[in-house]
Amino acid sequence: MTKIETSGQLALTGIRVLEIGTGSALAYAGKLFADFGAEVIKVEDGDGDELRHLPPLLNNAGQAPQSALNVWLGTNKRSVTLRGQSIEEHAWLSRLAMSCDVVLDARALREGVEILGHPVCRRSGDTASAKLPIEVYLTWFGESGPYSQFVGSDAVCRALAGAVHGSGAVEGPPHLPHDLQTGIVAGLAAFSSAVAALLGESDGSRRYVLSIHETAFTVVEMEAGMVQDGRHPLARLGVNRFCTTHPGGIYPTKNGWIGLFAHTLPQWSTLCAAIGRPEFANDPRFVSGPTRISHADEIDAFLQPALLTRTASEWFELLGSAKFPAVLVPTMAELLAQKVHRERAAFVPIESGASRFEGVGVPFPLGDAGPLRGGVAAQKGAHSEHYRSEAALACAAGRTRAAEGLQPLRKMRVIDLTMGWAGPLAARTLADFGAEVIKVEGTQYPDWWRGTHFTEEFYRDRLYEKNSNFALMNRNKLGVTLDLTHADGRALFLELVKSADMVIENYSTEVLPKLGLDYASLRKVNDRLVMVSMPAFGIGNEWSGVRAYGGTLEQASGLPHHTGFAQNPPSLTSYAYGDPIGGVSAGAAALLALLVQARTGHGRHVNLSQVECMLPLAAPFLIEQSLNGSTRGRQGNLHPVFAPHGIYRCAGDDAWLVVSVVNDVQWKSLATVVMAAELGLDAALWGVTARRAQREEIDAAITAWTSRRPAEEAMRLLQRAGVSAGVVKPIWDVLDDPHLRGRGFFRKVRRAHLGEYLATTPWFRESQEPLEICRVAPTLGEHSREVFSRVTGLTAGQVDALESSGITGTVATRKRA
Template identity: 60%
Template sequence: MSRLALHGLRVLEVGTGPALAYAGKLFADFGAEVIKAEAPEGDAWRQMPPLMGGESALFAWLNTNKRSIVCRPSATDTAWLAQLARSCDVVLDARALTQGVGLLAQPVWAGAPGGHTPISVDITWFGESGPYAQFTGSEAVCRALSGAAQASGPLEGPPHLPHDVQTGIVAGLIAFSAAVGALIGQKDGSRRYTVSLHEAAFGTVEMEAGIVQDKRHPGRLGVNRFCATHPTGIFETADGWIGIFSHTLPQWITLCETLGRPEWARDPRFANGQLRMAHADEIDAWLIEAFRKETAAHWFQVLGAQKFPAVFVPTMQELLQQAVHRERGAFVPVSFGPRDGERTVEGPGVPLRLDTAGPLPGGRAPSLGEHDAHYRGAAPQRSPRRLTPAPRQRLPLEGIRIVDLTMGWAGPLASRTAADLGAEVIKVESTVYPDWWRGTNFTEEFYRDRLYEKNSNFNLLNRNKLGVTLDLTHPDGKSLLLQLVAGADAVIENYSAEVLPKLGLDYAALSAINERLVMVSMPAFGLHNVWSDTRAYGGTLEQASGLPLYTGHPDGPPAMTSYAYGDPTGGFNAGAALLLALWAQQRTGQGRHLNLSQVEAMLPNTAPYLLEQSAHGAVSPRENNRHPMHAPHGVYRCAGDDAWLLVSATGDAAWQSLCRVIGRPDLAADTTLAHAAGRRAAHDRLDDAIATWARTRDAHDAMHTLQHAGVAAGVVEAMADVLRDPHLRQRGFFQPVERAHVGSYLATTPYFRPGPDALPLRRVSPTLGEHTRDVLSRTLGVKPDRLDMLDALGITGTAARPKAAKASPDNTPHPTLDQKETR
C-alpha cells in the first residue's frame, strides 16, 4: 500500500451520486484513506441495479476500498463530521445535489476548531450561480440541457439518453483532476473548486460547439450518423457485430475494394463524406448485405490489415472474454456484502495505469456504517501537514513544463487540463503534419487561405498552450525536441503506437536523457499487445467497448452515443492520469511511462452492463430512455420542430408534483403509483399522460413550469441553442475571444472553478508555430541566426506546407544544421 500514488492521504466523501463516488473511487483505488459519510438509511445508490441478494453491484464497484460511516442529522454528529473533515487532506462534497447550492457557503468543516482547511471539491448540478443554479437536477437533465443528447438517436426521435453513470464518471474525473491539481500546488494555488455536472456533460460533445461555430453542424441525422461523414456504423455479421468508421477518401476506397464494390471506390457520387451521407441509405443497404457474408473476426482481420478503422462490437459476455483486456488486467474482482456471506463480481478496473503506484486490482466495498467505531474513536485526531501559503496565489501547476505531442481531441483535451491548471504546455507540430484537427483536406485553398488556422475545434482544445513547430524526421528537429524533453516534467502523446519508436523517440530514448520524466501514451488498445496497431477514431473506441449494444431504443439497431464519444472519455482519463503521475513524481522524484488504453478508458461507462453480465450471466434488454430507479423518466415531444423535453420523477414527492402540473389528480391518488416500482410497472400509461400534456407546450415553458414545481426537467437542446444558453452565458462559461486569422469566436472555460468565476484564459490557441522562436530561445538558448536557419531549412515555420515542399529545389536532402552552422 505504501507504494500507491495516493497512500497517506485522507479523503472525506459526503453526499451521493456516481460523480462523487467515482472521484472517491479514484482516490481509494490509488491508496488514499477514503471515508464515505452516509445517512442512516444509506446512500440511495445502494439500491441501484444490478442487484445481488438485494445489494447493488454497481454501488460496490463505485465504492471499492473505502470506509463507511453513518452521520445522523444531529448537532452532535454534525460537529463530529466537521472535526473529521478538518483531519482530511481532501473533502469531496456532493451535498448540493440533494440539499441545494446554498450550503456551499457553509462547508462541511465549518465550526470545527483548528486551523487546517482541507482541499475541497464541491459537485453541483449547474454550479453555484446562474439561472439554473436552483434547478432540480439529475444526470439526464444535465445531459439534455448541455447538448449531449439532441444529436443522438433516430431522425424522427426521440433522442437517446444513456445510463446516468456515464455523466457521473466524466464529472468524477473532472473533480478528481481538480483535487489532484490542487494537491500538487497546495502551497500556492486554490484549495477549493466547484464542478458543474451540466458543464461536465457538455464536455462529452464539445466538438459539436466548434462545428456549429464553423457553420457545419448538420443536426440529428439518424442512428449512427454524425457530422456529415459516412459510413460510420455497426453491422451484424455472420457471427457477431463489426463497427466501422470511414472518414477519409482512402478509407472509403479500401472499404469498397475489400467488400466487393470496387466501382464505387471512385464514383463521384461518393467523393467525400458529405456526398456519401447524402447516399447513406444506399450505402448502408449494401453494407448490411456485405458484412453478413463473413464473421466479425474475418472483417476485423482483413480491414485491420489495411489500417482501416474496424473493430469488434462485443456483447458484455464477449468483452469479458477478450484476451487483450484480460492480459492488461482490465477486469477486476469487486466484493461486497457481509464478510460471512461476501459476493464477488467482475467489473472494469480503473484505467489509469501507474504500474506499482496503482491502481489496486479491485477490492471490497464497505457495508453501511462498517467503520463507525473506528472513526468515532481516536481516528479523527489526525493532523494533516500544514503549509505556509505563498505570498501570492498562483495556479497550482505553475512551474511544471509539459511537451505535448498530441493531435485531435483526446490528447489535446488531456494536456489542456494541465494547461488550465497553470502548466507550461508546449504543443509540438510540424509545418508538413500539423495537428489534424486543423483540417485534413489538403487542397490549394487549405494552404493559400490558411484554413488550418480557422478550425474552431482546434481553437477550443488548445487554449492556454504555447505552439511550436519542429520537423521530427529531421535530425535537428529531433535534437531540439530532445533538448525540450530534457528540461520537461512530462510528455504526452497520442500517435499511432508505431510512430515514436520509428523516430527513436519512445520512452526508453526520452527517459535516457531525463530519468524523472513522466510520459503518457494513449493508443486505442494500449501498447505492447496484438491490437496495439489498430486504427481508431473516437467513435471506434465506443464501438470497441460494446456500449452501443446497450444504448438506444429496443426496436432499433445498436446505437452510438455521439460522433466521437471515446475521444473526450480518453482525454479526461489521460488528463487525470497525467496529473496523478505528476503528483507521484513530486513525491518520489521517479519517472514512469503510463500505458493508457483509450478503449479501456471507455469501460467504466459499461459498468452497469458488465457487472450485470458478471452477476447474472446476461444483460437486461434495452429499455428505451427509461431509468433503472426513477419513474416516470423519458423524453417527450413538445410543440415545434424537433422540440423535446426530458422529464424525470426522481422521488415520490416529485411524482405528486408532476401529477399536479399535468392535471392528473387521478394518477396522484392511485396508490399503486405511490412508489417507483409501481410506476415502473405502469410506465407506458404514465408516458402517455406526460406526452399528452407536453405535446402542445413550448419546451422551455414546460421546463420552467415543472422546475418551479420541483420536478427534474430539461429541454433537449441542440448545440446551437446551447451556445446561446442564458445560464452558461451568465456564468461566463463561454467567453468571446479574438484570434489571428479567425477574429472573434466563443471559447469555453475550464470545467472546474476556484470560485464564482472561471479560471483565466491566459492565451487563445496558438497559430501554427506562433511561439517557436520564443520557446527555443528562452528555454534552449537558441540564437536568432540559428532560428532563421531552422526556418530556412523547413524544420520550423509558421505556415503549413505540402509534404513535397520540404525538399530543396534540386531534390537533394537538406543538410543538418551541424553541417551548416552551430548555434
C-alpha cells in the same frame, strides 16, 4: 511535498479523503482515490446513498439487497454512518473533515447550492491552527446563473448540455444514456481538480466548485466548433449516422457486429476494395465524408449485403491488416472474454459479503503506484466507531488557503505531441491548471484537427488556422513547429524534453519508435520524465496497431449494445464519444502520474488504452453480465430506478423534454402540474415499482401535457414545482443558453485568421467567476522563436537557419513526396 520511496507504494498512500453526499460522480471520484491507496471515508446518512438501490442487486444472506454497481464504486473505502442532524453530529463531522487532506462534497446535489455557504470544514477555537483540506464541491449547475436553483439529475444536466439531442432516430425520441455515463465524466473532473490541488499544495489548500452540467458539455464540445464553422448539419441524422462521414456506424455480419469508420478517401477506397466494389472508390458522390453522409442510404444498400458474407472477426482481421478503422462491437459476454483486456487486467474481482463478481478496473496503469486490482466494499457503517475516536480525529497543522488565481501547476512543463480531440483535451486539462504546455506540430504534419483536406485552398487561404475545433481544444498552450523526421528537429525536441516534466502523445503506436523518440529514448535525456501514451488498445499487445477514432472506441467498448431502443441495431451516440472520454481520462491519469513524480522523484510511462477508458461507462452492464451470465437488452430511455423517466415530445419542431422523477415527492408535484392530480393522489403509485408497472398510462398523461407546450415553458413549470426536468437542447441552442452565457462559461475571444469565436472556459472554478483564458490557441509555430530561445538557448540566427531548412516555420507546407 513529502517524498515516498518506490517500493510498491500506491500513488495516494497517506492521503485521507472525506466523501460526503450522493451520486455516481462523487462515488467515482472517491473510487479513484481509494483504488490508488488513499484512505477514503464515505459518509452516508441513515437511509444510505441512493446508489444502493441501482440494479443489479446482490442478495447476501442476512443483509438487505445491495447494488452491485454501488459495491464496485465503493471498493477499498471506509464506511461511516451519520447519527442524525444534531449540533453535536455536525461538530463531529466538521472535525472529521478537518482531519482530511481532501473533502469531496456532493451534498448540494440533494440539498441545493445553499449548502455551499455552510461548508462541512469549519474551524473552531481548538482547531484554529489546523490545516484546511482541499475542497471539491459538486453541484448540478454551479453556484450562479438562472439554473443554479434548478432541481437537477444526471439526465437533465446531460440534456441541457446538448449531449442528448443528436443521438437516435430522425423522428425521435433522442437516446438517453445510463446516468452513470454523466457521473463518470463529472467524477473524473472532480478527481482531477483535487489531484491538481495536491500538486500545488505548497501554496496552501484550494476550493473548487464544479457544475455537472458544464462537465457534461465536454462530451459534445467538438460539435460547438462545428456549429461555429458552419460544418454542422443542424439536425439529428439518425441511428448510427455520424455527421462528418459515412460509413461511421455498426453493421451486422455473418456472425457478430462490426464497427466501421471511413473518414479519409484512402480509407474509403480500402473498404470498397475489401467488399469487392472498387468502382465506388472514386465515385464523385463518395469522395469525402460530408458527401458520403448525404448518400448514406445508397452506400448502405451495397455495403450491408457485402458485410453479411463474412463474420465480424474475419472483417476485423481483413480490414485491420489494411489499416482501416474497424473493430468488433462486442456484447458484454464477448467483451469479458477478450484477451487484450484480460492481459491488461481491465476486469478485476470485487467482493461484498459472500458475493463475488468482476468489475471494471481503474484504467490508469501506473505500475507499482497502482491501481489496486479489485477490492472489497465495506458494509454500511462498518467504520463508524473508529472515526469517532479522538485518535482518528486528530488534525494536522500548517496549511492555509492558497491565494485565489494561483495556478497549482504553474511550475510544470508539458510537451504536447497530440492531435485531434482526445490528446489535446488531456493536455488542455494540464494547461488550464497552469502548466506550461508546449504543443509541437510540423509544418508538413500539423494537427489534423486543423484540417485533413490538403487542397490548394488549404495552403493558400490558411484554412489550417480557421478551424474552431482546434481553437477550442488548444487554449492556454504555446505552439512550436519541428520536423521530427529530420535529425536536427529530433535533436531540438530532445532539448525541450530535458527540462520537461511530462510528454503526452497520441500518435499511432509505431510512429515514435521509428523516430527514435519512444519513452526509453526520451528517458535517457530526462530520467524523471513522465510520458503518457494513449492509443486505442494500449501499447504492446496484438491489437495495438488498430486504427481508431472516437466512434471506434465507443464501438469497441460494447456500449452500443445498451444504447437506444430494442428495435434498432446497437447504437452509437452522435458524437465521437471515445475522444472526450479518453481526453478527460488521460488528463486525470497525467495529473496522477505527475503527483507520483513529485512524491518519488521518478518518472514512468503511462500506457493508456482509450477503449479501457470507455469501460467504466459500461460498468452496469459488465457487472450484470458477470453476476447473472446475461444482460437485459437495450432499454430505450427507461431508468433502472426512477419512474417516470424519459424524453417527452413538446410543441414545436423536434422539441423534447427530459423528465426524471427521483422520489415520491417529485411524483406528486409532477402529477399536480400535468393536471393528472388523481394519479398523484393514488397511493398505489407512490412507489417506483408501481409507477413502472403503469408506465404507459403515466407517459401518456405527461405527453398530453408537454405536447401542448414549448419545451422551455414546460421545463420552467415543472422546475418551479420542484420536479427535475430539462429541455433536450440541440448543440446550436446550447451556444445561446442563458445559463451558460450568464455564468460566463462561453467567452468571446479573437484569434488571428479565425477572428471572433465562442471559447469555453474550464469546468472548475475557485469562485462564481470563470477562470480566465490566458491565451487563445496558437497559430502554427506562433511561439517557436520565443520557446527555442528561452527553453533551449537558441539564438535568432540559429532559428533562422532552422526555418530556412524547413525544420521549423509558421506556414503549413506540402508533404514531401
